[in-house]
Amino acid sequence: MGERTEKLIERFKLEFERVGGVFIMAKKDQILPILNQTLKVENAEKIFVEKFDEELSDILKQLDAKQIITQAHSEKQLAEVDASITGCDYLIAETGTIVFIHNEKRFKSSILLPRVHIVIAKSEQIYESLEHVFEKMDKKFDSIFLVTGPSRTADIEKVIVKGVHGPQMVYLILI
């Protein structure tokens, strides 16, 4: 890993944790135990897993969960899920933001409905700022969703509460 990438990761971690996210660095063979432990801590039994590349898919098949859904037929089904595990398209170091391009394989509701959201990302997906991501991205993109930490509100006496309509916890596992 280059020094530049390392710096970007450090910045991302700082910002992501500042907004209440949980950041975990992992090697490929550590993913499974980390995921299993996270699901246990979060008491998540029913999980949704997005389509990943073959290697990751094979790992995710061995997850320790009561029920694993890989093909959601409806949003109602996603609403009953405790945790979702998805990929992402870019990471923005400057703000700790995760960028999702809403395409054929991605349920936007899988990012929002479950109480826990776990994102698996690769270090080459990290960019310094949104400007850089916009430059890099095809201008003919479909819809985009930017997520910076868990869902939150300060509508009651300015007290910050997490997990209003979206997830209460967002984990990012960086390979």
Add this chain to the structure above:
Amino acid sequence: MKETYTPLRFKENALRFIQDEKRRANLNRAIHHTLSKRIEVVSELPDWEILRQRAHDIRKEAIENIWHYIEIFEKKATENGIKVIYASDAIEARNQVLEIAKRINAKLCVKSKSMVSEEIGLREFLEENGIETVETDLGEFIVQLAGEKPSHITAPAMHKSRDEIGKLFAEKLGVEFTSIPEELTRIARGFLRDKFLNADIGISGANFLVAETGSIVIVENEGNAGLSTTLPKIHIAIAGIEKVIPRLSDLTVFFKVLGRSATAQRFTSYVSLINSPRGQKPDSPEEIYLILLDNGRTHLLKSEKLKEALYCIKCGACMLACPVYQTVGGHSYGWVYPGPIGSILASAQLGLEKATPLPFASSLCGKCHEICPVKIEIHHILVWLRHQAVEHKRTSRTEKLIFKLWLFAMKDAKIYKAGAKLLRFLKKIGIKPSLKAWSRTREFPQIAEKSFREIWEKELKN
């Protein structure tokens, strides 16, 4: 709409609020909290002033060429499959929404936060027409349950305490009383989940419309806008025509200033850039409508002075910073957009005859301009509006007489001196000027024994 909800009642509403110490305390706590956090996140950006200028310049470019950019936006969005509709006023916009709702026989709408829909009274209208319409932003939901109106554009329930909200939930939702914010939020989440999953239509506003890509951009924290615009079959977004910005990259500037100004955040939790309906995606509405609302905005565009008010990105910072808003609260203004910028918009959109008190409800201290992320010269526009009000005889005869006398005295040193002497003489013999409206809430300043001129002449000059 409640009869009292008009700018013409500003004075009596303000007076009532000032006397309500509990409400004032709620409001001031919330304001103080946000402003002090804002300073923290603004001061860490060394180029804040450059950013503000950049944001101002982009908004200026957009408004000066508004029809050009709207045309590009419409072309792009239409290509992407979004149906763009124009509405010249509130009635037209409401009917367009109703027509869509009737066509699909909609029973339930979920709404995310949108000031423009408040502006056109959309929720009330849909409910009158038998379509259940639920606010899903927590603050808006609280305000809807209470049968009130938002008191601030980004923090609609900031005038309410946790106890009040707990009582409200217990009464309206039949849950056990709690005043713990986490618990209250969980109750709302559970109640609204059901609504999200069963809604036929999702209604949203828009923070920006990007001409270059035809994107509808929605910024939020709770995830309710994301859900409202993803789960139902139909999404209707309503936006004022001024929301257009030229380029995708412009967003990077606005994201930096908007979150910091609105909620003292470096970046809001969620941003949706919506480009197209479902298509090949596994979820998303099958149809997306965008209603572009005029409702008096072209009137603002025509005036060189008022145009600048359309640069506003509705962050709400000028309200928090305004000493008048801090004292009278958002409801006193009697108009969807309260505070300094609201006074301008009300005057332009309702007409001066219906909004006259508002341009005068300012100390002209300029705090609003100082804090505004797009650098609108709000206080100058307010002075200009006052001028218009005077020209159009919207001020009382007594006020005019006072100012005539004032002008007469100020123009001539001799007359001024004589006037000051007269006042001191009156004081000596015990006659006090009776200015009740002014002195009811403040101490009347004492007239000095000797004038500065006298002291200067006799004691200081040498």
